[in-house]
Amino acid sequence: MNRKTAKQDGKKKGQKAAGEMWNLRLYIAGETARSIAALRNLQKICDEHLPGKYHTEVIDLLESPQLAAGDQILAVPTLVRMLPPPLKKIIGDLSNTERVLVGLDVVPR
Amino acid sequence: MKSQCGRNLRAELEHTQARLAELEATMNAIYRGEVDALAVGGPQGSRIFTLQNPEEPYRILAERMSEGVATLSAEGTILFCNQRLAKMTGLPPERMLGAPFVSKLCEEDRAGFPGLVQLALQHNVRSEGHLLQENESVLPVQLSLSRILLQESGEGICLVATDLSERVRAEEELRLSRERQLRLKDELLSHVSHELRTPLACIHQFTTILLDGISGELTADQSGVLEIILKSANQLRTMIDDLLETARIEAGKVKVARSCVVLQDAVREAIQMLRGTAAEKGIDLEREGHSELLVYADPRRVLQILLNLIGNALKFTPAGGHVEVKYGVAPGEPGYALVTVEDDGCGISEPVQARVFERLYQEGGSIDQGHEGLGLGLAICKELVSSHKGKIWVESQPGKGSTFSFTLPVYSLERILSPVLTENGTLRRAVSLILVRAVPKPTTAAIEQWSRTRRKLNELLCRCSLPDKDVVLPSVRAQPAGETFAILAGTDASGAELLAQRIRQQMKRCQELSENCVAQVSSQVVRATQELETPTKEDVEAIAREVACAVSQAMNMRSGSR
Numbered sequence: 140m141n142r143k144t145a146k147q148d149g150k151k152k153g154q155k156a157a158g159e160m161w162n163l164r165l166y167i168a169g170e171t172a173r174s175i176a177a178l179r180n181l182q183k184i185c186d187e188h189l190p191g192k193y194h195t196e197v198i199d200l201l202e203s204p205q206l207a208a209g210d211q212i213l214a215v216p217t218l219v220r221m222l223p224p225p226l227k228k229i230i231g232d233l234s235n236t237e238r239v240l241v242g243l244d245v246v247p248r
Numbered sequence: 249m250k251s252q253c254g255r256n257l258r259a260e261l262e263h264t265q266a267r268l269a270e271l272e273a274t275m276n277a278i279y280r281g282e283v284d285a286l287a288v289g290g291p292q293g294s295r296i297f298t299l300q301n302p303e304e305p306y307r308i309l310a311e312r313m314s315e316g317v318a319t320l321s322a323e324g325t326i327l328f329c330n331q332r333l334a335k336m337t338g339l340p341p342e343r344m345l346g347a348p349f350v351s352k353l354c355e356e357d358r359a360g361f362p363g364l365v366q367l368a369l370q371h372n373v374r375s376e377g378h379l380l381q382e383n384e385s386v387l388p389v390q391l392s393l394s395r396i397l398l399q400e401s402g403e404g405i406c407l408v409a410t411d412l413s414e415r416v417r418a419e420e421e422l423r424l425s426r427e428r429q430l431r432l433k434d435e436l437l438s439h440v441s442h443e444l445r446t447p448l449a450c451i452h453q454f455t456t457i458l459l460d461g462i463s464g465e466l467t468a469d470q471s472g473v474l475e476i477i478l479k480s481a482n483q484l485r486t487m488i489d490d491l492l493e494t495a496r497i498e499a500g501k502v503k504v505a506r507s508c509v510v511l512q513d514a515v516r517e518a519i520q521m522l523r524g525t526a527a528e529k530g531i532d533l534e535r536e537g538h539s540e541l542l543v544y545a546d547p548r549r550v551l552q553i554l555l556n557l558i559g560n561a562l563k564f565t566p567a568g569g570h571v572e573v574k575y576g577v578a579p580g581e582p583g584y585a586l587v588t589v590e591d592d593g594c595g596i597s598e599p600v601q602a603r604v605f606e607r608l609y610q611e612g613g614s615i616d617q618g619h620e621g622l623g624l625g626l627a628i629c630k631e632l633v634s635s636h637k638g639k640i641w642v643e644s645q646p647g648k649g650s651t652f653s654f655t656l657p658v659y660s661l662e663r664i665l666s667p668v669l670t671e672n673g674t675l676r677r678a679v680s681l682i683l684v685r686a687v688p689k690p691t692t693a694a695i696e697q698w699s700r701t702r703r704k705l706n707e708l709l710c711r712c713s714l715p716d717k718d719v720v721l722p723s724v725r726a727q728p729a730g731e732t733f734a735i736l737a738g739t740d741a742s743g744a745e746l747l748a749q750r751i752r753q754q755m756k757r758c759q760e761l762s763e764n765c766v767a768q769v770s771s772q773v774v775r776a777t778q779e780l781e782t783p784t785k786e787d788v789e790a791i792a793r794e795v796a797c798a799v800s801q802a803m804n805m806r807s808g809s810r
Contacts, residue, residue: 167285168287168296169285171284171285173281173282173283173284173285174284174285200285200287201296204294205294207287207294213286213287213309214274214277214285214287215283215285215286215287215296216283228270228273229273230270230273230276230277231280231283232282233282
């Protein structure tokens with residue numbers, strides 16, 4: 140298993156420039172103010188910094204609360220980077236673009 | 249399997265750290281008001297709480313999390329604390345409220361806490377500490393302090409306490425498993441070295457038989473080849489001995505049996521053993537020093553150190569060079585003897601000087617340069633010298649030569665008496681002297697042979713004496729009439745007589761001793777005390793002087809009276 144991770148890490152570096160896909164999952168809770176803000180901020184960040192190479196999935200925990208357990212979500216909204224590995228979480232409404240980009244490793248720390 | 253265990257523990261640690269980081273991020277997001285819903289896991293699955301009031305998620309989170317949480321006033325008084333923190337201290341939550349948080353910390357951590365609070369009012373701080381628990385035990389915790397605004401009374405502190413006992417345990421286990429692995433490695437090393445020696449001894453033996461012509465005449469060529477085999481076998485044996493020695497040192501198995509050593513004798517012996525090598529290379533090997541100087545050390549170890557250093561000097565000095573061993577009282581350190589081994593060989597550059605005492609270090613991988621050895625010799629020397637409480641160092645100028653120096657404590661009777669005189673701070677009931685007066689038999693005329701015999705006798709006495717209770721004293725010579733050896737023992741008359749009997753028996757059993765000397769073993773009490781006393785340091789010193797005086801009188805009288 141360790142080997143697999145290492146391999147993918149290597150791939151990650153190689154592929155970033157070549158336009159790797161970013162698979163992001165946003166957990167929200169209905170239409171609370173922060174959930175709406177998070178949706179809007181995510182859209183904006185992806186369009187500006189990951190144009191054409193992202194895929195987002197929005198999970199409304201009010202509709203399907205059982206999904207919170209899978210990614211061990213505690214606070215909402217939370218953004219989860221599914222791909223590229225490793226899995227990363229950014230908690231909050233994504234209002235601080237810089238923090239999000241650093242958290243997602245879109246820009247180096 | 250062991251390393252698997254280590255990996256699991258490490259993974260556990262990393263997991264805990266990741267979880268901590270995530271919790272911190274959650275708390276920060278809540279502070280910033282970026283979160284307005286919480287997914288709370290329960291028996292019926294997750295439930296979602298959406299909240300308009302920003303304080304709500306804080307409270308739910310605080311109650312649900314496995315970390316201890318408290319809100320403190322700027323003065324450190326507990327204004328709020330969650331169930332978990334109360335549980336960590338073993339007190340009910342209501343007894344926590346209103347108390348100063350510092351009182352929940354263990355004694356050693358209290359002084360630093362107000363400063364931590366002051367810092368936290370500027371920026372987030374993190375520190376490790378120990379919470380007092382009900383049953384007097386302490387719980388290792390990580391404390392995270394952050395500034396918050398309290399609605400009514402201005403600034404306050406949010407404190408998060410994370411239980412570190414799991415982590416401490418995991419680290420401890422990691423350390424233990426590492427130690428186990430090291431021990432296994434040492435055992436393997438020691439075992440393998442032993443196993444390697446057996447076939448090597450065989451090679452050595454049969455090569456010598458061939459070389460001696462016992463199994464038939466050899467041509468010059470054949471002898472030459474056998475000489476090379478023999479030389480290589482010897483090199484290999486030295487390397488294996490070094491490995492074995494290192495394994496022993498690592499395992500803490502090297503016992504230093506200290507006694508009184510005439511430094512000059514040790515140097516003379518070492519030089520004699522290496523004279524052949526020196527002559528072969530055409531190197532001048534000399535010694536010079538204080539002939540009477542005694543050191544308090546293990547004679548075999550002293551020889552080992554000398555052989556190593558002189559052997560090295562010979563190795564790195566070209567033909568026609570010069571190696572000199574000097575010994576005397578260390579300048580500025582009257583309690584120590586200084587031995588230097590000086591050569592005019594290739595020298596050692598400064599960066600290398602700093603590393604020569606490291607294990608397996610060899611300049612420029614000198615195996616290629618045809619120098620034998622594993623690079624363990626100097627590391628072993630360093631261990632041996634420091635186990636004698638001495639120092640070892642090197643001074644060198646590249647191209648001009650090197651000087652290796654080491655110190656050993658000078659022998660003095662008073663210095664070594666304290667284990668004999670006292671036990672756990674009280675005086676022993678009695679101190680006795682066992683004297684062995686040995687006279688060489690007429691057939692043992694050669695001094696050479698006598699020196700072997702007396703070494704044998706010394707070894708025997710070391711073997712018979714108890715390291716924490718008895719000391720083997722330096723012998724007093726009265727050539728040609730003989731020599732008096734002695735053990736000073738922390739025991740009374742009957743104990744001393746038992747020891748004397750043991751020595752008599754062992755001497756009878758030793759062929760070399762019974763062939764070469766006539767010996768008389770007797771015992772006597774030097775100092776007896778009626779009651780156990782609790783002496784001061786000065787008392788012990790005074791008694792040591794008194795005993796030392798009595799001992800030297802007894803030894804001189806015995807040897808002089810015949």
